[in-house]
Amino acid sequence: MPPYAWGIHHPLHPNYEGVGKDVLARFMHVLDLPADEIIARELPELRKRSYDLVRNSIFSGINGTMVTNIVGAGLRFQCELPFKALGLKEEDASALEEQIEQLFYLHAETENIDASRTKNFYELQKVNCHMWFDAGDGIAQLCNLPDRPMAVSSLAVNMIDAARVCNPNYRLDTPEFSGGIEKGSYGEPIRYHVLTNDNYYTSTWVPVDVFSNTGVRNITHVYSETRAGQSRGVPHITPVLKTFSHINKYSEAELKAATIASFFAIMIKQVSMDGSQFTPGGVDVGQTLGIHKPKDVAADIKMAPGQMVNMPQGYSFETIKSDRPNSGYGTFIESKLREIAIALEIPYEILVKTFGQSYSASRGAMLEFWKLVKVYRNTFAFRFCQHVFERFLLEMVATNRIRIPGYLNDAYTRRLINSSAVWVGPPKGMIDEQKEAQAAKIRMEARLSTLKEEIINLTGGDLNSKYTQMKAERRMIRELDATEAA
Numbered sequence: 001m002p003p004y005a006w007g008i009h010h011p012l013h014p015n016y017e018g019v020g021k022d023v024l025a026r027f028m029h030v031l032d033l034p035a036d037e038i039i040a041r042e043l044p045e046l047r048k049r050s051y052d053l054v055r056n057s058i059f060s061g062i063n064g065t066m067v068t069n070i071v072g073a074g075l076r077f078q079c080e081l082p083f084k085a086l087g088l089k090e091e092d093a094s095a096l097e098e099q100i101e102q103l104f105y106l107h108a109e110t111e112n113i114d115a116s117r118t119k120n121f122y123e124l125q126k127v128n129c130h131m132w133f134d135a136g137d138g139i140a141q142l143c144n145l146p147d148r149p150m151a152v153s154s155l156a157v158n159m160i161d162a163a164r165v166c167n168p169n170y171r172l173d174t175p176e177f178s179g180g181i182e183k184g185s186y187g188e189p190i191r192y193h194v195l196t197n198d199n200y201y202t203s204t205w206v207p208v209d210v211f212s213n214t215g216v217r218n219i220t221h222v223y224s225e226t227r228a229g230q231s232r233g234v235p236h237i238t239p240v241l242k243t244f245s246h247i248n249k250y251s252e253a254e255l256k257a258a259t260i261a262s263f264f265a266i267m268i269k270q271v272s273m274d275g276s277q278f279t280p281g282g283v284d285v286g287q288t289l290g291i292h293k294p295k296d297v298a299a300d301i302k303m304a305p306g307q308m309v310n311m312p313q314g315y316s317f318e319t320i321k322s323d324r325p326n327s328g329y330g331t332f333i334e335s336k337l338r339e340i341a342i343a344l345e346i347p348y349e350i351l352v353k354t355f356g357q358s359y360s361a362s363r364g365a366m367l368e369f370w371k372l373v374k375v376y377r378n379t380f381a382f383r384f385c386q387h388v389f390e391r392f393l394l395e396m397v398a399t400n401r402i403r404i405p406g407y408l409n410d411a412y413t414r415r416l417i418n419s420s421a422v423w424v425g426p427p428k429g430m431i432d433e434q435k436e437a438q439a440a441k442i443r444m445e446a447r448l449s450t451l452k453e454e455i456i457n458l459t460g461g462d463l464n465s466k467y468t469q470m471k472a473e474r475r476m477i478r479e480l481d482a483t484e485a486a
Contacts, residue, residue, distance in 0.1 A: 050235035072426030074122025138222035261322035
């Protein structure tokens with residue numbers, strides 16, 4: 001049999017260099033374990049270190065940049081019903097879209113949608129997204145609180161801190177129970193266990209079913225899933241936590257050194273008559289015999305701007321030179337920030353908020369970053385915003401606030417209506433607005449894009465509201481022109 005036949009591994013010549021036995025590969029001792037087994041045991045410590053950097057480090061702006069670009073002032077709901085698939089006329093579909101949007105806006109823009117009654121829906125999005133990036137998990141409970149007066153809907157969102165979702169009695173993880181999440185035979189989450197009371201004497205956990213008996217969702221969980229069977233997420237800056245810690249220590253040391261070096265310091269030396277310096281520990285003969293009392297000459301020398309000092313005979317001074325600030329500090333930090341940018345998939349220009357290169361380079365960095373933002377935005381909209389909307393719409397139809405035939409009984413109709421939600425966030429921004437507007441015009445003229453799509457991309461607005469406003473403005477202008485002509 002040849003030495004490299006199928007099924008035979010040659011130990012001295014591996015197929016992949018990464019599994020070699022050289023000096024560097026010996027330090028790569030990695031355990032091949034399931035995703036939950038790797039994450040669950042280290043997740044609490046990762047959260048603590050991430051929160052510490054967010055509180056006390058300048059690198060907290062990285063997560064802030066992501067949240068600002070993903071949700072900004074909030075993802076706005078737009079309804080686009082497939083009226084042909086639903087068997088509706090276009091006029092009837094437009095009226096239904098307007099009714100759904102209006103009712104959702106009325107509830108989303110009040111504090112009644114928040115279980116704590118402190119935030120509206122768009123502020124809840126920001127908090128949930130921050131929890132996602134800072135702690136790795138953005139978890140919320142969807143509940144009904146019908147005792148709130150003047151509320152459009154009884155739906156309320158209860159935000160749950162990621163650290164409070166943990167195993168009851170802090171028991172060890174198992175394949176069916178990991179990170180406070182109870183899973184089914186296919187790994188699907190069945191129940192979340194939330195710690196509600198934790199003190200020295202007692203700890204209480206409350207189980208929350210992901211779905212009720214009627215199939216209504218009760219839990220939303222936003223996290224980045226990178227492996228099959230992964231139940232919990234990790235903080236966004238996990239790959240560079242160690243690098244951030246070292247950079248913080250290095251920057252603090254350099255700052256202290258530069259602060260100390262900023263003080264003007266001189267060293268006064270006592271020399272003999274022939275110009276040689278006294279040796280340390282030398283004995284003054286006059287002082288030994290009690291002939292004279294030594295005088296602290298250095299204490300009598302005062303420094304002032306522009307002052308000329310006449311040094312006493314036998315004394316000289318030297319300035320203490322310092323190499324701070326470190327001339328290589330900026331180059332070193334820049335190189336480390338570029339490594340961090342690669343690890344987090346954020347262009348360097350976006351990471352440091354510097355656009356000093358050419359227009360093409362800056363635009364290229366923005367477009368690359370926008371790809372990442374769209375991926376995260378789609379995940380956030382699907383795992384949080386969409387679930388909130390579906391729960392809201394179900395209540396509106398069940399209470400006859402909105403009449404949609406077949407929505408409660410036909411799964412096909414319900415799916416068509418639920419999939420009509422479009423979540424519009426802040427636009428990607430423009431470096432040269434004139435070029436961007438001209439490109440949008442060319443795309444529309446070539447039938448490559450629509451006016452609605454360009455409005456979403458350039459301003460993040462809504463075509464219907466803009467159309468209504470433009471009609472009102474043109475009517476006002478015509479009336480003004482008629483008044484001036486008269």
